[in-house]
Amino acid sequence: DQQVKQNSPSLSVQEGRISILNCDYTNSMFDYFLWYKKYPAEGPTFLISISSIKDKNEDGRFTVFLNKSAKHLSLHIVPSQPGDSAVYFCAASARGSNYQLIWGAGTKLIIKP
Template sequence: DQQVKQNSPSLSVQEGRISILNCDYTNSMFDYFLWYKKYPAEGPTFLISISSIKDKNEDGRFTVFLNKSAKHLSLHIVPSQPGDSAVYFCAAGDRRGNEKLTFGTGTRLTIIP
C-alpha cells in the first residue's frame, strides 16, 4: 500500500519558468511533510518542510503548499534553474506516532536551458 504517491515520474521545465511537483498521501495521521532533492550518487538532501497546521511554507525560490482536505501537497520552484535538475522525493511522517518517514517514489525534474 503506497501511502505517499508521486504520480509523475518525470517533469521537464524551461529555465526561468515555474516547476510544480505534486504529491498525494492517504494516511490522515501524517502531520508533517518534507521534500528532499537527490542528485546522482548522492544521498537525499533536505529541501523544505511543512507542518499540518500550516498550508504554505516558503524558503527562497521554494514554496510548499499543503491541502489537507485533498491530502495533497505540492512543491513550487520559481524561477527554475539548471541546478534544480534532480530527483525530488516527497516524504510524510506522524510525529505523534513512530516518527517514521514514508517516502514517495520520486519525480525526476529536468530544467531545460
C-alpha cells in the same frame, strides 16, 4: 499500499519558468511533510518542510503548499534553474507512528535551457 504517491515519474520545465511537483498521501494521521532533493550518486538532501497546522511554507525560490482536505502537497520552484535538475522526493511522518518517514517514489525534474 503506497501511503505517499508521486504520480509523475518525470517532469520537464523550461529554465526560468515555474516547476510544480506534486505529492498525494492517503494517511490522514500524517502531520509533517518534507521535500528532499537528490542528485545522481549522492544522498538525498533536505529541502523544505511543512507542518500540518500550516498551508504554506516558503524558503527563497521554494514554496510548499499543503491541502489537507485533498491530502495533497506541492512544491513550487520559481524561477527554475539548471541546478534544480534532480530527483525530488516527498516524505511524510506521523507522531503516532514514532515519526517514521514514509517516502514517495520520486519525480525526476529536468530543467531545459
